[in-house]
Amino acid sequence: MxxxxxxxxxxxxxxxxxxxxxxxxxxxxxxxxxxxxxxxxxxxxxxxxxxxxxxxxxxxxxxxxxxxxxxxxxxxxxxxxxxxxxxxxxxxxxxxxxxxxxxxxxxxxxxxxxxxxxxxxxxSGGWFPTSVLRLPDFVATSDTMVECLHGVARAAASQVPVLIVGETGTGKERLARAIHEHSARASKPFVVVDCTVIPEPLMESHLFGHEKGAFTGADRQRVGLVALAHRGTLFLDEVGDLPQSAQAKLLRVIQEKTFRPVGAGDERYVDFRPIAATHRNLEKMVQEGRFRQDLYYRLAGMVLRVPPLRRRKKDIVPIVQDVLLRQTESSAGELKGLSPDFVETILSYSWPGNVRELIHAVLHALAMSAESPTLYAIHLPEHIRAQVAAKNLGHPLPSAEPGMTPPMVPPAAPTSSFHQLTEEAWPTYKAYREKVTAEATRTYLDALMKRSRGDVARACALSGLSRSRLYALLKEAGLGVPSSCDATKPSSP
Structure with a gap:
């Protein structure tokens, strides 16, 4: 050097x-x-x-x-x-x-x-970064996300336990799978334990299994998730929600590599690599006595911190383009463009639900856009547009707690279609889609004509529609057709 x-x-x-x-x-x-x-x-x-x-x-x-x-x-x-x-x-x-x-x-x-x-x-050469993993369904162009993928590559090349920390919706499970798929255990099982959904009384049975007759209702033997992960990876999703009674038992199996199914008399050997994920601050939970310190140290052999979407804004538009491309390929449709106001809105929004919320917003916009070749801000969910508008006016709305996704608020116009789903007469998918599309088209056209102040040329420029197509859609939607939109009337020179 x-x-x-x-x-x-x-x-x-x-x-x-x-x-x-x-x-x-x-x-x-x-x-x-x-x-x-x-x-x-x-x-x-x-x-x-x-x-x-x-x-x-x-x-x-x-x-x-x-x-x-x-x-x-x-x-x-x-x-x-x-x-x-x-x-x-x-x-x-x-x-x-x-x-x-x-x-x-x-x-x-x-x-x-x-x-x-x-x-x-x-x-010593230890500073040279391991090659970044190229994940086909994971967009990473920002420096913060590329650095995170360097960590994923290093984790895949080792055998130490990994703790992945990040807000809800950042893709922690996808990164855990990537570590497994590129590790020496790739050919063995990747077993997911969702610590948020297993009731505490059943946690031990789910993790370690049970023998027939071990308790009332145990009419057959059950293999636990720990045993299923033998030679592979055990992914503990949202490990911060694991009850303290289960924390002690999990610590023991990680340390000793042995476990005892409920009702069994003998201990059994198991070898797995633990990868845990959480959106919680485990260090703070340790200080408060809500998470075992010894288990934390066992799980945090390597800590990967996944940046929230608001800290990787360079990735937002590429993620949207990736979603659109995948949807286009699956539906054999035409790839839609992004209007400047759409891009400005998605870059201005805080995305408390991170990538998961962004993907849902894009799918919502696709449904609302109907036959329009371009996505506009009006196609985005109402709560996103409302927050950005308030921010631009200097009166930001209260945002959701980091890591928590706000409720998806349906647009005002299609309320009746959404309400149908709670009634006895359940609509077919085709009927439901047609009604939502018709209402979304009407909402879009109404806003389009208001924004263009009835100027047909401007409406065509904004929407990308031809004059005849705009006329037909307005007529189908039952909206008033400006006289200048009459196809039989000669255009002005």
Missing amino acids: QQPKVLVVDDDPWVRDTLKDILEGVSCVVECAGGLGEGKTRAAAMAFDIVFLDVVLPDGSGLEAIEAFRSSLGRPEVLIMTGKASADGAALALRHGAWNYLSKPLNIDDVQLAVAQVVEYRR
Whole structure:
């Protein structure tokens, strides 16, 4: 390794000059920047090995910029500096990917030791990222998601337990399956345990199985989920919801690799790799006594943090395009385009339900768009448009708790169709689809003519419809047809 290249990002000239002198004294090549903007520009132009990054900067927070620097040209290690050190701040910095967390005033020995550790690590080759897994149904173009997939690749290449942390709807189970499918256990079972749906009294029977006659109603032997995962992977979905009584039993089987079915007299050997996922803060639950600390350490051999969709906005449009392409291929239809207002709306919305909510919103828009070749913002669910409109007016609506998907609010016009599903006469799918499509078309056309103020040429330009097609749709929907829309009337020159 040549002379280490170091970037110092701090708005205090004295700190920059002092660090420069210290680092040049240990044969480093040093560049300095007074803010995040200048620092990112320098990181894009030179491959640095180390970035010393202040927390409080004139143009933003250093903590929020850690991932950007780590994904820059040289994929440098980031050392956070702060004048207000705290345990919470240190944990947050490390969670964002920082190498270490240094308190000001900086100690020369601490600086030199940190640099020596990074240099040794990079000389050993341990810093080179494992190849990113290419998952055909998982869109990842943003730096944060690419970094997450680096972690998935590293997890697949090892045998340690993995804990996947992320909000609801971020794709934790898909990543768990990817780890399994690319691991040495790929040919063996991938068994899912949904910890949110198994009643506590039945948890032990579901996990470990039971013998015939073990309890009232046990009229036959049952093999548990743990045994089914032998030689494979046991995926503990939403492990934070696991009752404490089951936590102790799960810890024992992970430690000892043996279990006893309910009603059995002997213990049985089992070998599986545990992968757990949760949207909860398990560390906080450990502190509150709601989750066993020893089980947490057993499960968190490697921790993968899946970024929420609001922190990977670069992926939003590609995800929408991927959904549209898949729907087009499955229905043999034509690929629909995205209008500027549709794109602006999906990029402005906070997506508390993450990718799952985005996919549902796109499918909703497809249903509402009927024969329109383009998706418009009007096709999106009402609650999404309402939140974005309120945000644009400077009066944001209360959003759902992170990780929780808000209820899907149907548009006002199709209420009668949705109501039919609660009545005794259940409609056929074809009749239901035709009625919803007709009502959605009417809603769209009514809004279109209001927006164009009855100007047919503008309505055709906005909708992508020909004049004759617009005329026919308006007539079918029973809406008033502007005189300028009369097909028998010659167009103006």
